[in-house]
Amino acid sequence: MNTPEERLAELGLTVPEVVPPLAVYVPAVRVGSLVYTSGQLPIIDGALIATGKVGGEITPEQAAACAQQCALNAIAAIRAVAGDLSHIRIVKVVAFVASTPDFTGQPGVANGASELFGAVFGDAGVHARSAVGVPVLPLDAPVEVEVIAEIAG
Template sequence: MTPQERLTALGLVLPEVAAPLASYVPAIRTGDYVYTSGQLPMVEGKLMTTGKVGDEVSAEDAHSLARICALNALAAVASVAGGLPNVVRVIKVVGFVASAPGFTGQPGVVNGASELLGEVFGDAGIHARSAVGVAVLPLDAPVEIEMIVEVR
């Protein structure tokens, strides 16, 4: 199956690329690589929820939000790579989790993004990763995901 067919089988559709919130672009291609800016859990231009994970937002909900972030990142990648079929492999994912004091489940939250990439790209979706707890994210988002992918 192609990545697009896998998305369809999952009941997902690539969204419109989220408009930048400041002075940057959602993704940029240089040579055989695409780097995305951090992607928030936006759906149809609206942030799905706000707050800190481990306080106002549960780890399970944040896991689902990380999937949305990854889907938004894939839309940004596709927009500069000529579509998902041109993705060779996912190289690196960085996940930022706005964390309540004492919350240490950042890796489980960012798994939401990593699992989606594996479902869409199979072995080519296996990647290096960092999961970082932070005090606050833009718009008080609970999760932000960025990635680097190799393209043809």
């Protein structure tokens, strides 16, 4: 069985550096066997990969790619606190989607994160989830994802 990092490599991805906080908080906190991430934005190398509203200037497909990057950044935050990803179970994912008032496809956008967790963690990536439409997110990001993970064993 491949490790989560090996599964990421098969997808052409790697765990990035932890995105530095934009304000007064930490990227993730461990409480007992649980790791709570702060909201993760679709940031690569210090910059958002897209800005704007889903249903406006951002397509649902672009937003799903943003959600995937948010999930990858969450994996980095989880690994920074937990160390080894091979004992991680994704418990809950919340996706915030900055969207136009008539856009109702938030669950499809959130699939960008959920599908990555499934591909990386297998059965341990199956999780409960909420997908919420909001009027605006920090830095005009189209998507923000937060995660609760469990360190098993």
